[in-house]
Amino acid sequence: MKKIFCLLTLMCFFSCRKEIIELSPISTVSTDALYKNDKDFQDAVIGIYQPFMAQYLSFWQYGDLPGDDMEQQHSASIDLVNINNFIVNSNTPILNTSWLAYYQIIFRANTVLSKIEAADPKLITNKDRHIGEAKFLRALAYFDLVRIFGDIPLISAPISAAEASTKGRDKVDVIYSDLIIKDLMDAESKLPAKYTGADVGRATKGAAKALLGKAYLTHKEFAKAEAKLQELTTMGYSLLPNYTDLFDYTKDEHHSEYIFDIEYQDGGLGLGSTFTNIFTPNLSPVLNFYGIKGSGGQNGAPTEGIFALYESTDQRKAVSVAKVADGLIDKNGNKIPMTPIDVTTYSKKYMTSEPNANDSRANWKVIRYADVLLMYAEAMSENGKTSEALTVLNQVRTRAGASKYSNLVQGDLRDKIYLERRLEFYLEGQRWFDLVRTGQALTVLQKQGIKPFMTIFPVPLAQIQVINNPTIFPQNPGYD
Template identity: 35%
Template sequence: MKISLFALILSACLLGACQDVSLDQVPQTERSEANFYQTNADFYNAIVGVYGALKLTGIVEKGSGSYLYMTELVSDNTDTGQARGGTATELYYFEDFNFALSSTTISNAWTSHYAGIARTNSILDRLAAVNIPQASKDRFEGEAKFMRALFYFNLVRFFGDVQLATHEITSPYGANSLPRSPAADVYALIISDLKTAETKLPTTIPASEAGRASVWAAKSLLGKVYLTLKQYDNAATKLKEVIDGNVFSLMPKYADIFPATTSFVNNKEYIFAVQYKSGQVGQGSDLWSNWAAVNASVALLGAGGGTGGGFNRPTADMDAAYEAGDLRKDASMLNSYKAANGTTVNERYVVKFRQQGALNQDSDVDFPLLRYADVLLMYGETLNELGRTSEGLTYLNQIRKRAGLADKMDLSQADFRLAMEQERRVELAFEGHRWFDLVRTGRFIPVMTTKGYKVKDFNQLYLIPQREIDLNKAITQNTGY
């Protein structure tokens, strides 16, 4: 199932009730807050809207939303291929670590994640009272809590202490006095939600519903949360459950993970992904159009495919990070292309999400948020942190074997950490992991400063959008901004 937003226009349904009694009656032919959330189909449409929130501007949007600028462009993985000035100014804020309090990218990340949370809370607050099958209630609750946990996990990693909303806010000013809650409280909600989701979500998702969350998505995300909190025993338990489930496996070839067509169906490596559907229906991805080399036009994108934005261009350092013979490199990035006149243009660009023949900003290629290779690497990392380095190497080397590389042998715990940092970088390049990984391991400052980036300690969190502070005096700014 390529999830479509056509099933849901929630914002048009959530109308405020009129005070005049004579106007309280809702026309039977219209959907509103008063007569929505009644049937199984209503809740299904609502949960589709929750998944659809992943494509809001401040998350992954059509592909090039805030999430990827805030995880890749601020790392040593990518830079901006566009010339400075004009529409590229906002992107250079991230490359230069010179964020503006009015940054639309950061503001969009904040508001879009909270929009997704609002959608989950609307569902969760109404499930108990509705007369639908219990099995449906359980699944909708599991999906809503999984998604709420995902939204909050991004928020707490981006901003630290954030506003904690666990119920629907119906007043336009209902959040205007809500303070930021400690990150520990946010993580407590995330863990609670994912534990519930584990018990409610199905183990098998049929092809007709591809894209909906499974129990394995909840376990994988919970394992990542525990790893982030350095709760290694808990992380190892959850990640091993995913491995022992034998539902997912590595694709035989790395390039098979990112075929030049839709990538979720028959992809045994994707555990959870943002779904796209081409066909000029407003559900396509713009990753290939925007990440192709700047002004590449027909040479890379074909007729009608756009010009190429040059966003998130691989850095020279990223290019050099791949070992000789690493099969992942050419499936992830290239250093040149042939122009229409036959000349070679030397320009680095990401090819992981390419789709030849797609119309401009209308690709069918899905974007992975959780995939099995990540689970294997996380599990190997937890084993190393638990003092079981030789066991951890087994999982690290599974990934290296597929890449055509020799096994790592006899590493110390410290050397394993560096090897894992390197392996995660090249395996998960351009998928929104690098900044999170460097921050959670305490390596962001030493890695980036060694490479000449002018980063400060406080750049391990983003600034709170000034608009939010202006609207709510209970919110304070993060240190350093």
């Protein structure tokens, strides 16, 4: 079911087109001959997906680590400790790595879109789909970029390195209005509702609608968010009956709740994710119990606070978090004791057996249907539809085995929806962005050392130095 990403990694850029790898002037002679038929464009679109695989391996460092549900107990990585404690500087390596990855995605999407515009639909039989995919992926890259860095350069067509070196930063509102929203609206009109066979895993109409709904919600356009997210409730998506099945990697991840993942390939080909090793404590009982090869990275430990938030009947706690001192329970019901060494707690969502170290079958869930429902409930709540929002919120709670809420006024309902997102999406790249989006970050994270300017990260120093002109490309305030 993950063939798309196996294909792109094994073949796309071993035999790939130079002009969608490098930021160089577009040469008509060198590139036009490479975009002749539908397969040419299909291969080029596959290439747009590829940088997401590397980028999302570290997305938790933005979406989870700065938040209040995760801490870096193991101090071997000073960069992770710094992110956790809000002492990041512009020279932190992940910043430039992410910046380059996202702009590589954007450049590849821009190249495909520029070449396909004049292509003959008789030769390019899937022209609309290719355009829709390219625009969805470009919008996703820009959506992540503005949430991480704030104002960024808006580049919507291929440009030369010389042009790029003089391009300033555009306002976040402009990025939303001029690209993210427009790209996603066009993508939803062009993408199919579903795929079959090796194409499963590509962006769909539902993925475009869901990301558009999230963009509207993030931009506080609640009426538009409600309307868009409501559309997904009529498209055949549904919650899985058991929350635990979402993170049982022996089962198909493309189910009724799946909307869009970053896909990794299992099967021992070295194309898997590193999630399993990243979050596992380096303790032999855990590694042996789950069939994990290599060592545990011991990163991203859940805080004590998150444990207390789950009700005793909530299935999500056992799937999401664990304490080393609690040990493990084997198949016969016997306890396997463990002693905390470097970490006292650990994250469980990506635990699965793997053929080789750092070669996990676990995907990264960008958007799933529970996210749609909780965003839909939030939008309805902000639009004064308290009873309707409560009904939707309770769908997510009861699936997890938690008790229903009743008789909530708008303020309490808002808080319960925010809480539900914490419980549902622990270590899925949501918490930090939710805190910023809802205006809670400065209050909730005060003890961790956050300051008002820290709701976005610094622009990488390497990018500041390339332009070397603060009048058109300034650093984010507070990081100078």
